[in-house]
Amino acid sequence: MSSHSPETADWPGRYYHIDQVLNTPGPRTDEGFLAGDGVKNFLREQAKILVIGAGGLGCEILANLALTGFKDIHVIDMDTIDISNLNRQFLFRPKDVGKSKAIVASEFIMQRVPGVKVTPYFGKIQDKDDDYYMQFNLVICGLDSVEARRWINATLVNLVDPENPESLKPMIDGGTEGFKGQARVILPTITSCYECSLDMLNKPTAFPICTIANTPRLPEHCIEWASVLEWPRVHGDKKLDTDDPDHIGWLYRVAAARAAEFKIEGVTWSLTQGVVKNIIPAIASTNAIIAAACCNEAFKIATSSAAYLNNYFMLIGTDGVYSYTFEHEKRDDCPVCGGQALEMTLSPDMSVEELIEMLTEKQDIQIKKPSLSTPTQQIYFQAPPQLEQATRPNLEKKVSELVPPNGEVTVTASTLPFSLSLRISYST
């Protein structure tokens, strides 16, 4: 069996391939590149890298990092392994179903690639504080959640202390959907950040409630009816667990019955599961491409062996291989890294409730359950309950009654570690 001790791990020839690019600079290598032992020691002895997510992208990322010579890798994931993961998350086997993704993935990598230390954390990124994130040289995200990405992005931007260059942690982010994917390099406060590009996200399909309730036409409408309206009506406060086959089975039967009543075809078990879990189809090959692109950027940044991506790579693989590499620009009014208040012109008749709805839906803001205040008063707070109750009457008031023209409104949400400043003016 192979040994895990670093002394015996680096057998002669182990890094024959990698060392070709670490021993010599190329035409596009920065002058600061320390060819030879300097860079190898940093990569293999000192560099500490954090991987967020041990799912489709995460499994690929961990394998690539280990092979390229990163030896101190940490990985966070709050999920456990589901049977449906096995067709692409290649570090997991049927015997691992139900176990922590972070732990199983770490053990697999350490077993397969001798001398690499992978430290798992089975939990949420929000459990960790600034000191934790401060210890890494780089962060790679292979996440499927917008909320988690916004959180880590804002956390890494907040971490930057201009007096301390070590506090700037490059963040490399990947994402895939079917045959499409993107990889990007974020240098917090220097390049455009995740929040800057929020408006590039596809808007999730939302079906109007009246269609669901009264005029269903598609199988999806019947499934939404079952999960959004019938589940709470029949089960009261019992929470719908989309991982529970009994719950999905119930939804499937209710949706199928409604579809039959309205003569709508196409309600199936997998469609039901897909709609309620909002599942985006993922395949091994796209994950491999995007994870490789992310790890390659991590390798180039950690070693300076070649120029790195500036700053966004987008791939569409449905019609040939189409990709687009471009520089996504920083937004001056980005609530995370911009510093300037977002200008907003409202109708003088707009109510606070309408403003909240707008903040939730607007593509470049998308703040769920926002709380609002001005420098002098609380407009509306989602929590705690006493404060919510006290500020609730303001919902019906006009914004113009509470905020003077050119006044500033601070928007916060418990899920996001930043606040958004709005400068309000009124249309006449």
Next chain:
Amino acid sequence: MSSQEALDIETSTTALTTELWAASGQNALESSRILVISGTATSTSILKNLVLPGIGSFTILDPTKVTPEDAGNNFFLEGPSSIGKSRAEEAVRLLCELNDSVEGKADQRSLEEVLEKDKDWLLEFTIVIAHNLEPGSLDKLSSLLWQDPAYPPLVVVRSAGFVAEFYIQYHEHTVIESHPETAQSLRIDKPFPALLEYSMSLDFENMDVTDHAHVPYIFILVRLLEEWKKTHNGNPPTTYAEKQKFKKSILAMRKKSDEENFEEAEAQAYRAWTPTTVPSEIKALFSDPKVLSLTTSSPPFYHLLYALSKFVEEQPYHALPLTSTLPDIKASTEAYIHLQKLYKKRSEEEKEIFKGYLKVEVPEDMIDAFLKNSHALKLLRGKRWGALDADPQALASAIESGPKQVATHLALTALATVAAKQQPNAPLTPSVEDLTAAAQALLPPGTELPEEFPAAVGEVARSPTADLPNTAAFLGGLVAQEVIKMITKQYIPINGSCVVDLIDTWTGVL
């Protein structure tokens, strides 16, 4: 739980993947046999992404033993404990762990031996993938597979450090299910009789308020267009002013200001004056030599194309056959289902007419898929691997259109040229000068190498034999994806070369 439900759960692992290429694509994948030549890091990365979604079987052809260098960069070898063992056997063993239903075989013969003694063996495979083959063997292999279309397509993959390229050699590749982003025409400008008749029969004036707000926009547009044509010499709105006027007439029909179906009709009004035509790429297929010289033994794709061309030529609308796929439309359930039924009935009638033009029997599900995608069919004709490099003029004009891509391609070709000239097992350490001279020799006299060439060739000279794990993983994903497209005959594969540069992180096609 019903047996159907149980079956649904059981298949839920593959359900998500199958969503992208449907059961037909999954079946094609599951009956495919893949040959991969040499068990490099890139080769196993490609195979990983084919084994996971479930190909039928794969074979790794590789006579070598695992070296310490292999053990360091290949995830499908077990570090030092694999050193000295058969590279093919070790890789097959570890790849097979990923999916019980896939059969893997290690074949320890050399490619040379197969080419000399067992050429027919290659006929067994659906597709052959070759990574960083020695130029002489690659040339023999690609010539053999090209000489008879009975041989499988060949994917040639080559990489050096941060740069790479792959090429798919095939004679012809046809795609029915290209998964287009655009939908077929609803033919609002050329309504079929039942649609027109029903649209004209609606009594908007005396309609119940709720019903009025739930008339699907298709009926509204058909009705208004017909009325418009009566007062405009049979023409649809053509000028900007006319189009605005037409849109206003839609909104004027509203009984209440919040009728969303009329708002939708206004937003979709362009469908009334955009003529339904046959896309020019599809028209071009009608005169393809294989359609014009159709015989009973022609592949079904060409028979379907022939029938399509006759349908367009002889049927009164000169349009593609109607499909019954409708978008979601603001409507009551009854109105929507009524609309669906009208389209379905008519599309079935047109399908029968279409079938009348077929000269041979074609499976029903193939006809259905063909008609559903008749606006987005693809016919790709390929070239022999190496055809570009053998044609100086073609290279010169490729430099004009894609200098960056050609620069990387030439740098990799130059590496192969230099490698072919030296002793087989001598270390490959070419100089930039030698590589540049080899690339220059491929171009017509007087043609300059692209200005991007030094950036590419410098990388090749820096790491001529490096199979970097990240480059291998990147290629592993890209090549597997193209191979899936080839096997399933769904989506559109590349037609030629795909070039990769992982320093500035771009891909390009050639």
